[in-house]
Amino acid sequence: MSKVRILNTPGLPNIPWQERPAGDTHDAPVWRYSGNPITGRNPAPGVARIFNSAVVPWQDGFIAVFRGEQVNGIPHVYQGSSKDGIHWNIDPEKVPFVNEKGESFLPLYAYDPRLVKVEDTYYAMWCQDFYGASIGMAKTKDFKTFTRVENPYIPFNRNAVLFPRKVNGRYLLLSRPSDSGHTPFGDIWLSQSPDMTFWGMHRHVMSSGGPWWEGVKIGSGAAPIETSEGWLLFYHGASSTCNGLVYSFGAAILDINEPSKVLYRCENFLLTPEEWYEERGFVPNVCFPCATLQDPDTGRIAIYYGAADTYLGLAFTQVDLLVDYIKNYSRTTITDEEIGIR
Secondary structure, eight states: OOSSOBOSOOOOTTOOOOOOOTTOOOSSSOEEOTTOOSSOSSOBTTEEEEEEEEEEEETTEEEEEEEEEETTSOEEEEEEEESSSSSOEEEEEEOOOBOTTSOBOOOSOEEEEEEEEETTEEEEEEEEESSSEEEEEEEESSSSOOEEOOOSSOSSEEEEEEOSSOBTTBEEEEEEEOOSSSOSOOOEEEEEESSSSOOEEEEEEEOSOSSGGGSSEEEEOSOOEEETTEEEEEEEEEEEETTEEEEEEEEEEEOSSOTTSEEEEBSSOSBOSOSHHHHSSSSSSBEEEEEEEEETTTTEEEEEEEETTTEEEEEEEEHHHHHHHHHHTBOOOHHHHSOSOO
16 A cells, blocks of 8 residues: 555556566656557558557556557648557547537647546546647547647647646646747646636646756646655656757656645656657657556556657656655745746
8 A cells, every 4th residue: 555645547457567577777756568569650540650658457457548640741640549558459530529519520639648537437638739839628438539729729739638637626737838840849838717618717737947858948848747745746857968958857746736836846856768769760759758557456556648749658766766755855935835826
């Protein structure tokens, strides 16, 4: 039994899992699946690469929304199913988004999807063209019909992910305001809504520019995990090197009732590009988290992350070990600790 409890999450006895290898010398208590990457090149007809994707439990297995880079270079959202969360059957057709009338309503492009269950509905979020890069969102209950809802933000914005439940009677959405290019800056912000349509009451959560691994920009990754210590948030950070940007990922713990307040923020990365599938690919040196699975009965957490904009990787941690590590190596600033209003 874990001393740190994962809350409001059903048990997941079939969570993908592999014990930490004996002799692993990494400081952080996060380790890679030995069978990585779990997707290869040309994984489906017309699709060159799958990466930066999201997974949730579904029926007796798992379902995913994938970032699929087509052979014409345009990214779209695809769907897949799996019995074990590792080996995937990928639908070669793009997710058939529709509008409220049931009419086809595909985005011009779509990338970096997240997938979160809120109440009895699953919401997919992705970055798309909304007269500039911004956030698209759709809802489904059966993974057969995905109905587009109103765009929560105007351009420019990326890396949106919902909280899995209301806080103080409002839905919450994290995002990273950006610009029209390959953003050379970026902080994490929180927005609130009474109805999943109108978003406001914006709060600053975390700034980039801290430790070198997150010195250029940061962005929310997987949906926050509710724990007895607060909301556990995995996020990516980019550092600038003489050979370009390097994407690693870390974690923070947010206040359970005021999630714009950061209680603990690990100054060390949890995972940084080291393996061939993270260092070599379409965009080298990228570890980009987009989803987690968690089992409250064992404290196990499986992390899905994009690798080198080419592959999908899987890593593991245990909530006790991870929370202890975050707290032991925490370094917060005034902008982290305040409620995010000025």
